[in-house]
Amino acid sequence: MKDVFPALSGFAWLPPKALWQRHLLALAAVAVTILLAMPLHNHLDLANTAMLFLLTVVLVAVKLGRRPAILTALCSVAAFNFFFVPPHYSFTVSHIQYLVTFTVMLVVALIITHLTAGLRKQAEDATSREQQTMSLYQLEKVAQETRLQIASERLRSSILSALSHDIRTPLTSLYSLAESLSLLRPPLSPQAQELVTAIRDQSLHLNSMVSNLLEMARLQAGGMKFRKEWQPLEEVIGASTKLFRLALQHHRVVVSLPADLPLLEFDATLMERVFCNLLENAAKYSPIGSTLQITAKLLPTQVEICVCNPGEGFPADKLNQVFELFERGNSESNIPGVGLGLSICRAIIEAHDGDISASNPTHGGGCVCFHLPLGIPPIIETEPFPQQVMAHEHTN
Amino acid sequence: MNTQISHILVVEDEQHIRHFIRTALENESYQVTEAGTYHSALQAIQNQRLDMIILDLGLPDGDGLELIKHLRTWSKLPVLVLSARVSDQDKIKALDAGADDYLSKPFSTGELLARVRALLRRSQFNPSVESPLIRFGEVEVDLLQRKVNRKGQAVRLTPIEFHLLSLLLLNAGRVMTHRHLLREVWGSTYVESNHYLRVYVGHLRQKLEDDPSQPRHFLTETGIDYRFQL
Structure with a gap:
């Protein structure tokens, strides 16, 4: 559909031209026709010479447009009269019948001009419509892809949430059954109670592993929505130690944060997962009754947060690998775990534009430290103390 | 303090969990009614004098959220939601619909009883006699x-x-x-x-x-x- 006159596509190399240029080209076309017709004139009928001029009009109309074609029609009739109709090289006409020839020639030329120009316009319209359709199609394709992506993300998240529900329900039953045993009258013997407690604790442990697995699936599936908000680090640490109090019951946690630590921007639920995993890890690999340390240090553009334990530390040759999925410091270890916790920490910290690393401090034990960018926290206006409370304190 | 025995409706489709909650509550001398479906819960709410509802959101024949919304059109009965869902949004939705508190599964006897006591105390709370x-x-x-x-x-x-x-x-x-x-x-x-x-x-x-x-x-x-x- 690009060219309605494929036979004339040889003209296609002509670049779009200004109107005056096209008029000039139209005159040139008439001149060429005259030059071509001159030597043939003695062998050709006058009617056939007129045909040559009409052909020129058609070509000009196709390639140069309506107004140059009208000019060509007028000039062709004039040139036909001047050069070819006797008497030659004069506008005078020897016979009245030639007036009919001129008139018919002019009318035919104008009609052809009109029709061709109309056709040309239609072709142009068709091309622009085609382009419009193309761009609409492209737009629709993008929209369709976006819809598909949203639908598949929704599906993925509903599968994950159903999975989470389906796994958690029997786990909750298991936990509840263990709790029910403890409620029996008469109470269980101390040995039986110990077993029940072990069942309960293991089901809790399984629950935390399932949470980690689902969290990892969610993080890796991408398209996860983060709820990053400005908040004090202290709060998420407090929430994590509370959430984890059962697993931490044999350890002491000491938190030391700089007093001037500004608000940081993070997703609280995910950061809670980071602290829970780091604390769980620290507790697992350090002796019962020992103290776990959480510290924070202000750097020029970042804050460095470390969770340290006084255990054996990480295997020296595996300091970088412990963050890999399903990688464990010591694969033969009898300490339960599948090597998910630290890789989730890394995924979450990296999603917060930070980095995370493991180290064994020279004074012993193991540390996991991560960096979070400081950014510019929102301003909170300070509020003055009321007068009477100050006065009250002075009288005390 | 109210000397009457508090009557608690436990709405939970998972039988083991429902039974565990019942045992835990009865050990503390609460009166317990069980419901395993949305419809039996609705019936119990309409026909019995209750002091509190413990409600699992995911029921086989209806959404627990709808039950809360329905209940809140005419009653201030305390509602404790049990949630196996992980998303915070679900808990926020339940609280916005009118639930008074929630407990994430799995939960211990201690946690459950503490929440129940707090909610019952709250609904019987009379500010004029409390000390400042x-x-x-x-x-x-x-x-x-x-x-x-x-x-x-x-x-x-x-x-x-x-x-x-x-x-x-x-x-x-x-x-x-x-x-x-x-x-x-x-x-x-x-x-x-x-x-x-x-x-x-x-x-x-x-x-x-x-x-x-x-x-x-x-x-x-x-x-x-x-x-x-x-």
Whole structure:
């Protein structure tokens, strides 16, 4: 559909031209026709010479447009009269019948001009419509892809949430059954109670592993929505130690944060997962009754947060690998775990534009430290103390 | 204190969990009615005199959220939601629909009974007979005189800090969503300004907790709410 006159596509190399240029080209076309017709004139009928001029009009109309074609029609009739109709090289006409020839020639030329120009316009319209359709199609394709992506993300998240529900329900039953045993009258013997407690604790442990697995699936599936908000680090640490109090019951946690630590921007639920995993890890690999340390240090553009334990530390040759999925410091270890916790920490910290690393401090034990960018926290206006409370304190 | 035995409806489709809750509650001398479906729950609500509902959101024949909304059109009966869903949004939706508290599965007997006691106490709470003096840890708060002491020393609180403290104290044991606290203390234009609330709760912890980074009274449920515990 690009060219309605494929036979004339040889003209296609002509670049779009200004109107005056096209008029000039139209005159040139008439001149060429005259030059071509001159030597043939003695062998050709006058009617056939007129045909040559009409052909020129058609070509000009196709390639140069309506107004140059009208000019060509007028000039062709004039040139036909001047050069070819006797008497030659004069506008005078020897016979009245030639007036009919001129008139018919002019009318035919104008009609052809009109029709061709109309056709040309239609072709142009068709091309622009085609382009419009193309761009609409492209737009629709993008929209369709976006819809598909949203639908598949929704599906993925509903599968994950159903999975989470389906796994958690029997786990909750298991936990509840263990709790029910403890409620029996008469109470269980101390040995039986110990077993029940072990069942309960293991089901809790399984629950935390399932949470980690689902969290990892969610993080890796991408398209996860983060709820990053400005908040004090202290709060998420407090929430994590509370959430984890059962697993931490044999350890002491000491938190030391700089007093001037500004608000940081993070997703609280995910950061809670980071602290829970780091604390769980620290507790697992350090002796019962020992103290776990959480510290924070202000750097020029970042804050460095470390969770340290006084255990054996990480295997020296595996300091970088412990963050890999399903990688464990010591694969033969009898300490339960599948090597998910630290890789989730890394995924979450990296999603917060930070980095995370493991180290064994020279004074012993193991540390996991991560960096979070400081950014510019929102301003909170300070509020003055009321007068009477100050006065009250002075009288005390 | 109310001497009548409290009657609790347990709505949960998983039989083991329902049975566990029943045993735990009956050990504490509560009267318990069980419902395994949305419809039997609705019937129990309409036909029995209840003091509280413990509700699992995912029921086989209906959405627990709808039950809460329906109930709230005519009743203030306390509702404790059990949630196996992980998303915070689900808990927030349940609280917004009118639930009073929630418990994430799995939960222990201790956690369950503490929540039940707090909700029942709350619904029988009569402010006129309560003392304006509230004590927790080594802190003593006089709500009338607006005085706060810790270890016998006066503590300086700003008006906003005191307002927030008294709101949390009067709702001890209950969840207080960020939105609710922000609207009550700062006004409705601040309901999205979570960082204000977090900074001020941080102030209260600094001034009133022994270890502000491991609080025992001003507790956080990450991403959802605060809960004050005596």
